[in-house]
Amino acid sequence: MKKLLAPPPAISFARVLAYAIVDETVRFTGEQRLYVGNELIGAVPCIALCEELRNDHAGFFVAYCNEKWEAVAIAPATDPNSAMRQAEHYYRGLGALWTQTTVTVHQAREWIARSSPEEVCSFCGRLPFEISNLVRGNDAAICNLCLDAFHADIHSGKNQETYEAT
Numbered sequence: 001m002k003k004l005l006a007p008p009p010a011i012s013f014a015r016v017l018a019y020a021i022v023d024e025t026v027r028f029t030g031e032q033r034l035y036v037g038n039e040l041i042g043a044v045p046c047i048a049l050c051e052e053l054r055n056d057h058a059g060f061f062v063a064y065c066n067e068k069w070e071a072v073a074i075a076p077a078t079d080p081n082s083a084m085r086q087a088e089h090y091y092r093g094l095g096a097l098w099t100q101t102t103v104t105v106h107q108a109r110e111w112i113a114r115s116s117p118e119e120v121c122s123f124c125g126r127l128p129f130e131i132s133n134l135v136r137g138n139d140a141a142i143c144n145l146c147l148d149a150f151h152a153d154i155h156s157g158k159n160q161e162t163y164e165a166t
């Protein structure tokens with residue numbers, strides 16, 4: 001069997017707090033039915049406990065992942081303990097396999113920014129899930145929030161001196 005690697009710092013815009021790689025000591029109960037497209041898949045090889053980075057989605061979830069740590073399914077939970085209990089219910093013995101990560105919020109954000117640089121605002125550094133629109137130029141992109149702020153500045157007369165000087 002191929003050796004699976006540890007997960008990235010973030011999965012689906014959430015920080016990875018702990019992860020487990022399913023091995024032969026784990027018994028999949030079959031009570032979890034996950035579909036990819038129309039196909040029912042059995043046990044997943046990789047499971048991660050994640051904390052949301054999105055402000056409007058505060059909370060935790062278990063990410064049931066393929067071998068590349070891409071989430072096949074996400075199951076929300078109110079706290080890490082109930083998330084782990086839920087995973088144990090489907091994957092008996094998983095409890096002994098969890099490895100805690102040391103990933104900080106900052107590291108998780110950095111990783112998301114690095115993995116999709118073209119989706120990040122060049123001016124404020126907001127990440128894709130924090131903006132609703134991004135206008136791209138040749139070497140830079142600006143988000144809707146920065147555009148709104150600049151627009152307000154220009155029309156408040158704050159930049160009047162700049163105009164007079166030129």
Ligand SMILES: [Zn+2]
Nearest residue numbers: 121124143146
């Ligand atoms: Zn911005």
